[in-house]
Amino acid sequence: GDSVTQMEGPVTLSEEAFLTINCTYTATGYPSLFWYVQYPGEGLQLLLKATKADDKGSNKGFEATYRKETTSFHLEKGSVQVSDSAVYFCALSDQSGNQFYFGTGTSLTVIP
Amino acid sequence: EAGVVQSPRYKIIEKKQPVAFWCNPISGHNTLYWYRQNLGQGPELLIRYENEEAVDDSQLPKDRFSAERLKGVDSTLKIQPAELGDSAVYLCASSRTGYEQYFGPGTRLTVT
Numbered sequence: 001g002d003s004v005t006q007m008e009g010p011v012t013l014s015e016e017a018f019l020t021i022n023c024t025y026t027a028t029g030y031p032s033l034f035w036y037v038q039y040p041g042e043g044l045q046l047l048l049k050a051t052k053a054d055d056k057g058s059n060k061g062f063e064a065t066y067r068k069e070t071t072s073f074h075l076e077k078g079s080v081q082v083s084d085s086a087v088y089f090c091a092l093s094d095q096s097g098n099q100f101y102f103g104t105g106t107s108l109t110v111i112p
Numbered sequence: 113e114a115g116v117v118q119s120p121r122y123k124i125i126e127k128k129q130p131v132a133f134w135c136n137p138i139s140g141h142n143t144l145y146w147y148r149q150n151l152g153q154g155p156e157l158l159i160r161y162e163n164e165e166a167v168d169d170s171q172l173p174k175d176r177f178s179a180e181r182l183k184g185v186d187s188t189l190k191i192q193p194a195e196l197g198d199s200a201v202y203l204c205a206s207s208r209t210g211y212e213q214y215f216g217p218g219t220r221l222t223v224t
Contacts, residue, residue, distance in 0.1 A: 032211050043116070043203055043215035044155070051211070089154050097211045098168065100145075102154030 002027040006090045006103035013080055013110050021075040021106045023064075023090035033057075033066050033073040034091040038105070044089060047075075080110045114138065116216035118204050124222045130192035133219045137185070137206030144181060145213060146189050147203040155203055161187065194223045 007022040025031065032051045036044040048057030050066035050073065057064050062077045073090060090103040117136040125131050137144050142163050147155035158177065160168040163184040172179065176195070181187040191198055201220050205213040 034212070036215075041217075043118075043217045044205075046212060046214065049212060091154075093211045097209065098160075100157065100213065102156075104154050105152070 002031065002092060002094050002099060002101050004090050004092050004101050004103040006088075006106055008104070008106065009087075010107040010109060013108070015082055015110055015112050016079045017110075019075070019077040019080045019084075019108070021088055021090075021108070023073045023075065023103060025071050025073065025090075025092050027071075027092055027094060029095035031095060032093040032097075033064070034093070035062070035064055035073070035075050036089040036091055036102075038087045038089065040086075047088070080108070082110045082112055084108060085110050116204055116206055116214055118202075118216035118219055120219055121217060122220050122222075124224065125194055127196055127223050128193040130190065131194055131221060132188055132190045133202050133204075133221075135187045135189070135204030135216060137187075137204070138208075138214055141206035141208050141214070142184070143207040144187050145203075145205040145207070146179060146187070147205065149201040149203055149218070151200075158189070191221075194221075196223050199223045 003026045034049045035047040037047045038044045048059040050057040053068035055066045064075045087105045087107045089105045092101045144161040146158040149155045159172045161181045179189045201218040203218045205215045207213045
């Protein structure tokens with residue numbers, strides 16, 4: 001079945017460091033891919049998305065490119081801030097849009 | 113537009129007691145999801161509604177969990193009786209397209 005695997009945390013970075021959180025997926029057909037962010041005590045917020053191969057999703061300085069050849073959707077940010085501290089979830093929606101799969105989440109802590 | 117509304121935000125009950133969670137989705141969103149999120153894990157789908165119809169309830173423990181979405185708008189998820197293992201965050205999400213989901217803040221349930 002379809003699934004998402006993301007790198008385990010926790011990840012701790014200094015402010016202004018470069019961030020990469022790896023995400024790979026297994027799916028048939030052409031899924032849509034998402035990154036969600038969850039701040040402490042809150043629900044998940046959509047951070048960015050990509051619906052087809054080679055699409056780049058971007059928002060708030062974060063980027064991720066849908067790579068079909070490597071079945072990956074890695075999240076990157078060039079310079080993290082303390083306010084980026086949160087848990088990040090990679091997710092997949094199957095081709096029909098009927099099934100949604102989340103990774104286990106990666107906790108990021110950014111220290112001043 | 114207003115986001116997904118959930119109540120209560122927190123609930124503490126003793127085991128074997130009943131509990132209910134309420135969700136009001138974003139206006140115009142026909143698809144509604146209930147997820148359970150255990151500590152340190154990603155959300156796991158319990159049930160998905162298309163309007164009033166539960167189209168995927170395969171992961172809902174039907175011996176103790178029930179859900180309804182009367183009139184195709186707001187929804188209630190019930191657990192009766194609750195068990196210790198039901199302690200988790202219960203998330204509601206809604207979608208217009210079936211691909212991009214918007215989440216509420218969740219209800220944190222503690223069963224003692």
